[in-house]
Amino acid sequence: MGILMPRKYHLLSIQERIYFFLLERQSDVIDIREQFPILQLNATLQLCGELGIRHSRKGRYPEPFTLDFLITRRTSSGLIYEARSVKTPSDAKDPIVRRRLAVEYRWCEQQAIDWRLVSSPSFTADLLSRLVFMRSWSREGMKPDQDSADTFTAAFLKAYRPNATLRAQIEGCAKNLKRGYRYCLNEFRYCAWSNRIQIDLHSRLALNLPVVLKHD
Numbered sequence: 001m002g003i004l005m006p007r008k009y010h011l012l013s014i015q016e017r018i019y020f021f022l023l024e025r026q027s028d029v030i031d032i033r034e035q036f037p038i039l040q041l042n043a044t045l046q047l048c049g050e051l052g053i054r055h056s057r058k059g060r061y062p063e064p065f066t067l068d069f070l071i072t073r074r075t076s077s078g079l080i081y082e083a084r085s086v087k088t089p090s091d092a093k094d095p096i097v098r099r100r101l102a103v104e105y106r107w108c109e110q111q112a113i114d115w116r117l118v119s120s121p122s123f124t125a126d127l128l129s130r131l132v133f134m135r136s137w138s139r140e141g142m143k144p145d146q147d148s149a150d151t152f153t154a155a156f157l158k159a160y161r162p163n164a165t166l167r168a169q170i171e172g173c174a175k176n177l178k179r180g181y182r183y184c185l186n187e188f189r190y191c192a193w194s195n196r197i198q199i200d201l202h203s204r205l206a207l208n209l210p211v212v213l214k215h216d
Contacts, residue, residue, distance in 0.1 A: 002032070003138050009034050014128055015086045015120040016068060021131040023071060025193060030079075031072035037064040038107055047106050053099045065103055070113075083108045083115040092117060130205040137189040144190050152177065152187040153196040160213070167207040 002009050004024050011017045011034060023029050038044055041062050048055040056063045071082040085104060091097050101117060108115035137144075155173050164172075166188075174184040191197045199205060203212035 001138075003135070004029065005031060013086070013088075014125065015088060015118075015123045018123040018128050018131065019069065019084070019086045019118055019120070021128075021135060023069070024135075025195065028073045028075065029071060030074050033070040033072075034068065036067040036070040036083075038067065038104075039064055040107070043107055043110065044103055047103045051099055051102055051106075053096075053103070065100070065107070067104060067108075067115075068118075081113050083113050084118050085115070086118045086120055086123075089119065089121050092119065126204070127201060130199070130201055133205055134189050134193040134199070137186040137193065140186055142186045142190060144194075149187060149191050149194070149196060152184065153191045156188065156191070156197060161210075162212075163210055165208055166205070166211045169211065170207075 009020060011020055020032065023032050041064065044065050045055050045062060067083045068086045069084045071084065073080050073082065083104065085101055087097065105115045152173060155177055156169065159172050160169065170184050170188055171181060174181045192199045198214040200212040200214050205211065
C-alpha cells in the first residue's frame with residue numbers, strides 16, 4: 001500500500017520495491033505510477049522496426065511496452081515527468097534487455113520525458129530491511145502530526161548518544177516527553193522516514209544496535 005498515493009502498488013522485484021520506497025521519501029515527488037503502459041503501439045512498432053527487434057505480442061496482437069516507473073515531480077516551474085527503468089547489473093548488460101530499453105528511451109525522447117536507467121548494485125536486502133523498518137509507522141496506522149514530529153526530532157537529537165542502542169534512546173525520549181514507548185517508536189520511524197532524523201542507510205538499523213546518523 002502506497003503512502004504518497006493510498007493505493008496498492010504492484011512491484012515486480014526487490015530492486016523496484018527499494019526504488020519505490022526511495023521515491024516515496026522525496027518531498028518533490030507527488031505521484032508514482034508503476035508498470036506504466038506505452039499505449040502508442042504504432043510508435044513502438046515503428047521503433048522496434050528501426051532498431052531491429054521483435055515487438056512482444058500476445059497472440060496476434062502487439063503487447064504494450066511498460067515503463068517500470070513514471071514519476072511526477074513538482075518544481076518551481078511546474079510539473080515534470082520522469083521515466084525510470086530499474087534493472088539489476090546483469091539485466092542491464094543483457095543485449096535483448098538493452099534493445100528493449102532503447103525503445104523506451106526513444107519513445108520517451110519523442111514525448112520530451114526524461115528517461116534513465118537506474119543502476120541497482122546497492123539495492124540489497126539489507127537496504128530493503130532498513131527502509132521497511134522506517135516505513136512501518138504507516139503499516140501500524142500512525143497519522144503523522146508535524147508539530148509532534150518536530151518536537152520528537154528535537155528531543156531525540158538533543159539526547160542522541162552514538163553508542164546507545166536505538167531502543168534505549170527511544171525509551172529515553174518516551175520518558176522525557178511523557179509519551180508511550182510504542183508511540184515514540186513510531187515517531188522515530190516517521191521522523192527517520194521523512195528525513196527529519198537523517199539515518200545512514202549504509203549502516204545497520206535495529207532496536208538492539210546503536211543508530212548511525214548521516215553526520216556521524
